[in-house]
Amino acid sequence: MPKKKVLVAMSGGVDSSVTLSLLLDQGYECIGVTMKLWENKDPISNVVRNSNCNTVEAINGAKMVCDRLGVHHYTLDFMDVFKKNVVDDFSKEYLAGRTPNPCVRCNSIVKWETLLQQAHLFGLDYIATGHYARIHHEKDESYLLKGADILKDQSYMLWQINPDALKKTLLPLGEMTKSETREYAKSRGLETAQTPESMDLCFVNGNDYSKFLNEIMPEKMNSVKPGNIMDEAGEVVGEHTGFTNYTIGQRKGVGVAFPEPRYVKKINPIDNSIVIARKEAMYTDHCYASQLNWFIEPPTKEMVTFAQIRYNSKGSDATILKDGSNYRINFKDPQLAVTPGQSIVFYDNNKLIGGGIIEI
C-alpha cells in the first residue's frame, strides 16, 4: 500500500519538529511547510522587525529540521488570509471594547482551513500540527480530547475548528508531555530542541498591542480619546487614556489610587468610559456565548457541562441553555473577569464538546 502523505505545519519550534519526526517514525510520507503570516514592519522606515511570527530564524529552523529528516520544505505566503481573517478581526474587536483571541481564529481559519486546501493542492492526505491535544474518531464523528500533558493541553485554542477537518488531521503530540517532546528532540539531535516557548501574540511586537493598534490603523485609533473612569455607582473617579488600552480584569496601570485594588470591570466604547470595581464585584455567575461550534449534536435543552473561560483557567461546572441564536451559560462557581470576545470552551471530562465567543 502506498504511504499516506501528510502536510506538517512547521513553525520552526521544537513541537512541530518533533511532530514531523514522529510521523516519519510512524511510516507517513511528509512535506514540511512554514506559513508566512505576517511581517512586522516599522511603519516609518518599512524595515521588517524581528517578531515571534515566522522570523527568518524560525523558517531556517524548520528548513534545517526538514533537511535533517530528508523532507521537502516550503515557505508559503498566507499573509493575505491572515491579515483579512485574524488581524482585521483583532483590530475590529478592540475598537468594539472587546478582547479578542486571535490564536483561536488563526487555528481554525489559517492553520486548518487554509492548510487543508494546501494539502489538497499538493495531493496529500492529512495535515499535522504540534498542538497538545488528541483526536478521537468514533463511527462518523471526530472530536478533540485534551492533551495527555494536562499542564500543556491546548485543546482550548482549537475549539473553533470545523469537526470535519479533524478527520484529516493528525496531532501526534497529543500523547506526549512537553518534557518528553524536548527529550525526544534532543535524542534525535534536532536543531530546534532548545527553542524557547512562544507565549506572546506572534504578530504583536513585544506584546505591546496598544502600539500595534496605533500602527495598523492610525486614523481609527486617533478617534479613541481619553474618557471617564467610573466606579460601579456611576461616579467619575478618574480619566482613562483611551479605552483600547484596557482589558477586563486589569489591575495594574489603571491610574486610579484606592486603598483596595480596583479592577477593570467593563469597557464601554459608546460613552467612552471604563468601569472599575473591587475584586468581589468581578465575579459573575453567568454569561452568554455566540458563534458556537459544536463537536456534538447542538444541545436543544438545558445541558450540564464544564466551562472554561480562558486558556489555563480552572473553569467550572455549568449548565448551558439555548437563548435565541446564542447560548446562556450559568456557572456553578462564579467566574472572575469574564471577558467579552474571549473564548468559552465546553468539556465533558476530557472531551471538547464545543465552544463559543463570550458575550455579556
Place this chain on the structure above:
Amino acid sequence: MKKIYFDIAATTPVDPKVATLMSHVMTQTFGNPSSIHKFGQESHSVIERARLQLATALSCEPGEIIFTGGGSESNNLVLQGILKSGDHIITSTYEHPAILNVLEALQIKGLETTLINPTKNGVIDCSEVINAIQPNTKLISIMAVNNELGTINPIAQLSEIAAENSILFHTDAVQMFGKLPMDLSEIHIDFMSISAHKLYGPKGVGALYIRQGNILPAILHGGGQENNLRPGTENIPGIAGFGLAAELATQNIAPNIKNILELETRFLTGLAENGIEFTRHCNSHIPGLMNISFHDVKSNLLLMNLDMEGVAISAGSACSSGTLKASKVLLQIGVSEKLASESVRISLGKLHTKEDVDYTLQKISKLIPRLQNSSEINA
C-alpha cells in the same frame, strides 16, 4: 526517487574535473600568493594560470581580468567605483538586484538614473538608450542575457552607442558567459561582470573584466591584491576552479549548445504531443532557458508539486527565505497578470539527457490536469 535539476540558470553543479583540481589546490597550494617563498610562488602561479585561462576564453588580455567574490561584487565594484553624485546612468528595469539595488542606494547620494523597459520581445531597444543619453551620462549598464527570460541583448550595438557618445559601457554577463561564445576583441565593452558558478565552477568566485586603459577607482581598501581593486588574500582554489571551468565551457561550447537545443526541442514537442496548453515567452533566447506559462496552473504550485516528484525548476524570483514573489519582468514586457502568475523557468544544461527530459515530461503531463482542476488559493 529520481532527482533532476532543471534550474541551471540559478546555479550549476561543479564539474568533477573542476572539483578535483580545487581539492588538489586547496590541500597542496596553500601558500599566500603575496609571499616571496616557493609556497607563495606556487599559489601565485595558480592564480595567474587561471587568469590566463579566462583571458583565452574571453579573447582579452590577462591584465584585463580581476578576480572577485562573484557577479554581484563585480557589479558593485564598477557602479560604486565609477558613479559619483550628479552623474547619470542608463540601465534597464529588468537588471539583477545587484545592479538595481546598488543604484537605488547611490540615488540617495545624488545619482541620476534612467531605467529602460524591455520591449515585448524581452530585449532592450537601442534607440531608447540613445534617447536617454544626457550630457552627464557617465555609464550605460545593460545585462547581456536576462536571467528570467533568457533573452539576449544587442551588447555590440549598445557598446558602440556608448563609445560614440564617450560614455562607459558595462554589462552583467553572468547569464551569458559559458553559454554563448564571447569575443571581447570584437566588441568595445569597458566593464563586464561574470561568475564561476553559472558555468559548472564554484560559488563565491567571479571576475570583472576591465578594458585596458580604463581607470576604476577602488571601493575596497586593503593589501593591494587584484590590482588594488579586490583586497584580501585570494581564494586560490576558487580562482583555480573558475579558470578551469571557463576553459572547459568555451572548449565545448558548440557541442554543448547543439545537445541542449535538441533536448529543448524534445521537451517542447513532448508537451505539445501530450496536449499540454502552454505559452513560451519571447522568441529568441540562450540555449536551454525556457520561460513557460502552463495555462491555469499557478507557478509556485507547479514548482512545489514537481519538486515533490524530484524535478527542480524555478518561478518568479526567490528571496532569501525561499518564498516567491510574482515575476515583475513578465509584467514589464506586457504579459498578462494571469500568465505572469503561471510562469516557470525551466533551464537545461550540458549534463542533461533525453531520459531526464522524458521523465519530466511524464510528471508534468500528469500534474497539470490535476492542478488545473484544483481550486486556487495562492493568488
